[in-house]
Amino acid sequence: MKSKQRVRNDVIFIVALLAVIAIAGACLYFLRGEGDTVTVSIDGKVVATYPLDEDLVKDIHTEGDGLNRLIIRDGKAWVEKASCPDGICAAHKPIHREGESIICLPNKVVITVQTADTTNEPDIVI
């Protein structure tokens, strides 16, 4: 196959790939409704569930000196302070749609928005 053809295939491949990603992203985002509870799990185990419509400030302690401060205000949840070195969870935007989550890999903390009728179990385990 000539190299010109391959470059053309490259362009088609990349455009197709980005289109698939965009469609998948749009589906994931817009098909989700507003959630009504926030579930906190540490190392895969659910430790607490809080309603999204009640304001809350809660420190989540994990093994070692792990700390993530969860804030719930105006129907949105976010992490304000965290002990982890990267601070990715604290930089995450507030979450309120069903299925949105803030994940702190160093502390193994996952904070997820859910609706009352969904269970706390993951949909799939891969």
Added chain:
Amino acid sequence: MHNKVKDTAFLGLCVSLALGLAYIEVLLPPLIAAVPGIKMGLPNIILIFLLYRRGLPAAATVSLLRMVLVTLLFGNWMAFLYSLAGGVLSMAVMVLLKRLNFLSVAGVSVAGGVTHNVGQILMAMWMMNTAELGYYLIVLAVSGTIAGLLIGLCGALLIRRIPNKW
């Protein structure tokens, strides 16, 4: 031309180059702080060059050594498992696409970049026993495409410019 000693020395050189590039990447500030895992993957320039010049065994060896050494120097073992999953998956996909011969180096590298992120996320989902990480995959797939393209273009340049005796 390609005797064993020379091959070993050359691959050693490639590992140290990959390590050097990984170190440069550690020094650089994160590209987008809010999303973990977004990286250029500079050492992959070496891997794509090796894959085309020396084939799968050489590329896979350097890739694995790179991961182990980077983990010992800058990382942790959780991150190693993510890299391993990503590295194995992306290497398999790149070899396959290279054999099929319908994409250029850049296209193969893009596929490698995206599947590296897919592998990492699948491993993280499995380790943390959570499916929510899937949402990260959308962001990482876009960054993997861009990074893969840039890396592929650099790799193609090396393959074209570096004399064939190497």
